[in-house]
Amino acid sequence: MRYKTKLIIEEVHKVSKNDLIAKISKQAKIARQAILHMTTLSGSGHPGGSMSSIDIMLSIYNTMRHNPDFPDWEERDKMVASIGHISPAVYSSLGIMGYFPLEEAIAHFRQYGSIFEGHIEREVPGVEWSSGNLGQGLSAAAGFAIASKLKHLGSRVYVIMGDGEQQKGQLSEARRFAAKFNLDNLIAVIDYNQLQISGSIHEVMPQNIRKSWEADGWQVMEVNGHDIPLILHTLEEAREATKPVMILAHTIMGKGVSFMENKAKYHGSTLSKEQCSEALAELEMPNELENYQSMRDAFKPKAHSPKVDFHPALALKPGKPMLYASESDCRGAWGNALADLGKINEGSPNPIVVVDCDLASSVKTSDFRDALPKYFLQSGIMEHHAAVMSGAISTMGIQCFWSDFGVFGIDETYNMQRLNDINHTNLKTVVTHVGIDVGADGKTHQCIDYISLTRNLFDTKIICPADANQTDRVIRWLIDKPGNYFVTMGRSKLPILKNQEGEIFYGTDYCFEYGKADVLRIGDRATVFVTGTLTARATKAVDALREEGLFIELIAVSCPLEIPAELITEAARKGPIFSVEDHSIHGGLGTTITEAIVNAGVKAKLIRCGAESYPVSGESEELFQAFGLDCASLKKRFKAALS
Ligand SMILES: Cc1ncc(C[n+]2csc(CCOP(=O)(O)OP(=O)(O)O)c2C)c(N)n1
Numbered sequence: 001m002r003y004k005t006k007l008i009i010e011e012v013h014k015v016s017k018n019d020l021i022a023k024i025s026k027q028a029k030i031a032r033q034a035i036l037h038m039t040t041l042s043g044s045g046h047p048g049g050s051m052s053s054i055d056i057m058l059s060i061y062n063t064m065r066h067n068p069d070f071p072d073w074e075e076r077d078k079m080v081a082s083i084g085h086i087s088p089a090v091y092s093s094l095g096i097m098g099y100f101p102l103e104e105a106i107a108h109f110r111q112y113g114s115i116f117e118g119h120i121e122r123e124v125p126g127v128e129w130s131s132g133n134l135g136q137g138l139s140a141a142a143g144f145a146i147a148s149k150l151k152h153l154g155s156r157v158y159v160i161m162g163d164g165e166q167q168k169g170q171l172s173e174a175r176r177f178a179a180k181f182n183l184d185n186l187i188a189v190i191d192y193n194q195l196q197i198s199g200s201i202h203e204v205m206p207q208n209i210r211k212s213w214e215a216d217g218w219q220v221m222e223v224n225g226h227d228i229p230l231i232l233h234t235l236e237e238a239r240e241a242t243k244p245v246m247i248l249a250h251t252i253m254g255k256g257v258s259f260m261e262n263k264a265k266y267h268g269s270t271l272s273k274e275q276c277s278e279a280l281a282e283l284e285m286p287n288e289l290e291n292y293q294s295m296r297d298a299f300k301p302k303a304h305s306p307k308v309d310f311h312p313a314l315a316l317k318p319g320k321p322m323l324y325a326s327e328s329d330c331r332g333a334w335g336n337a338l339a340d341l342g343k344i345n346e347g348s349p350n351p352i353v354v355v356d357c358d359l360a361s362s363v364k365t366s367d368f369r370d371a372l373p374k375y376f377l378q379s380g381i382m383e384h385h386a387a388v389m390s391g392a393i394s395t396m397g398i399q400c401f402w403s404d405f406g407v408f409g410i411d412e413t414y415n416m417q418r419l420n421d422i423n424h425t426n427l428k429t430v431v432t433h434v435g436i437d438v439g440a441d442g443k444t445h446q447c448i449d450y451i452s453l454t455r456n457l458f459d460t461k462i463i464c465p466a467d468a469n470q471t472d473r474v475i476r477w478l479i480d481k482p483g484n485y486f487v488t489m490g491r492s493k494l495p496i497l498k499n500q501e502g503e504i505f506y507g508t509d510y511c512f513e514y515g516k517a518d519v520l521r522i523g524d525r526a527t528v529f530v531t532g533t534l535t536a537r538a539t540k541a542v543d544a545l546r547e548e549g550l551f552i553e554l555i556a557v558s559c560p561l562e563i564p565a566e567l568i569t570e571a572a573r574k575g576p577i578f579s580v581e582d583h584s585i586h587g588g589l590g591t592t593i594t595e596a597i598v599n600a601g602v603k604a605k606l607i608r609c610g611a612e613s614y615p616v617s618g619e620s621e622e623l624f625q626a627f628g629l630d631c632a633s634l635k636k637r638f639k640a641a642l643s
Pocket residue numbers: 046048049050083085132133134135161162163164165166191193195196197267
């Protein structure tokens with residue numbers, strides 16, 4: 001049994017309105033049958049919201065611009081289901097549309113080894129955004145919508161949300177952004193079934209949904225979310241609107257099965273096989289549980305390859321390196337490189353977009369803003385929205401840089417970055433003001449866990465450049481790279497690193513290579529591994545010991561999650577090993593070295609130099625002294641270990 005319906009907008013206009021209504025009504029029955037089958041078979045899932053939203057969802061899929069035979073067609077409209085738990089509705093709709101055989105989704109819903117996970121994932125053809133953490137979908141949809149405008153794709157974005165979900169604060173951030181940028185290609189629909197897990201939305205957390213959206217500048221329409229002709233008419237009106245539209249769709253949880261209707265219990269409870277049988281009889285749809293059970297039992301878990309290339313190449317030029325000869329800040333070098341890259345790549349099919357959260361002058365993105373204002377998205381103090389929106393933008397052939405302070409770009413938005421990681425985005429998060437180096441702002445602003453948090457993300461890499469020259473090369477290297485990267489830097493000016501001969505180490509012929517560590521000084525008594533801001537201080541300390549005839553190997557690690565195994569083996573042979581970082585001693589470079597020592601099976605003494613508690617306010621040099629990380633303290637610590 002296959003339900004292959006290939007409707008794209010051109011075809012929609014060929015069928016009469018009545019035929020379309022009849023078609024969607026029939027599909028809705030098939031979808032309700034599928035929702036009940038799959039949730040009962042798996043014994044888990046969310047049938048209630050799936051059945052309340054299915055009429056709207058199918059009405060959208062039947063009238064939006066897409067082609068299931070070409071899921072990656074760049075100019076397609078996109079549908080985001082912010083409520084990832086209504087996966088049964090999404091899988092049913094996509095199966096009916098022809099993205100994959102519907103029976104596979106029914107039989108293998110939530111089964112180990114199938115792509116049809118409990119909450120929707122981008123691995124499933126037709127799913128545009130993996131969701132499940134409520135409140136993030138509107139930000140992703142806004143990202144898709146603004147990217148469509150910047151790339152002149154002429155496509156629309158639809159997003160379906162829950163009414164309980166409206167309690168999330170990030171939604172107000174996303175609403176304001178969409179209104180500010182007048183995203184008239186964005187249509188949001190709220191499945192207003194007035195129930196959530198704990199009961200009535202009005203009792204759990206009263207709010208005036210309509211007024212909130214209107215107050216933020218959206219046009220609001222209301223519709224009976226089960227009246228297909230009315231839904232189609234409302235969608236037509238929404239497409240004509242000149243500002244973002246929210247459709248408040250009045251629905252019934254569990255719609256279609258009398259004993260499920262308006263019962264909060266069915267938000268996340270499934271039917272027994274007997275109840276399912278009863279429900280299918282009421283829907284006048286055949287009971288095929290046994291057939292699907294056989295398919296499920298016969299399933300062999302298999303590794304699945306993604307249907308899309310999540311990381312397409314970007315045609316962007318790296319330009320020419322800028323050389324810094326005297327003390328400079330890495331953030332200044334980042335800002336200069338960004339502005340240069342923006343200018344030399346202007347007009348590229350892969351635009352460079354920069355997202356800011358009211359910190360452009362500190363994170364040094366103002367030159368880019370002044371040169372390319374259209375591609376500079378001022379997102380206000382709305383970091384949760386900015387993180388998700390930037391992730392979504394980065395999936396659309398745009399090189400998106402989001403720049404912020406470390407505590408906001410990584411710590412504040414860790415969950416959003418995690419969801420970006422799960423979504424295989426290509427975001428470049430460039431954070432400044434990391435570490436104790438922030439100084440006077442105090443502990444709320446001293447981000448000392450940027451490496452440890454990144455460590456948890458399986459597909460996000462981190463680069464911590466050591467001086468302005470390396471920062472410039474890293475940013476230029478990154479310009480055509482897909483994937484998620486964090487680039488971190490402190491606040492202060494740093495000396496330019498030199499080699500043993502006194503020449504600039506990261507000169508114009510230096511090419512950054514991810515994962516490669518750089519030997520700055522050769523030595524035989526011990527090895528210092530240093531990352532980021534403290535590299536110059538560690539170098540000075542090692543040089544002072546060289547004057548005394550003590551030769552310590554000094555290795556600059558720009559990618560603190562990667563240490564080449566041979567460097568560790570070699571270091572263990574020489575003597576004590578030091579990790580030096582403007583970061584907590586937990587989870588950072590010291591942890592990478594510990595793991596590398598264990599993995600290499602060597603024995604070594606490791607002395608971790610970093611923050612051992614939250615720092616306090618002060619001049620950064622004063623604070624480095626307090627934590628034993630200034631040049632004199634480092635020298636003392638290195639020397640003590642040698643004796
Ligand atoms: C950020 C977040 N908090 C909590 C949850 C757990 N959760 C899943 S669904 C849900 C209720 C959603 O209610 P509503 O938006 O009305 O959806 P419906 O009940 O109509 O399906 C909650 C609290 C979650 N998925 N994400």
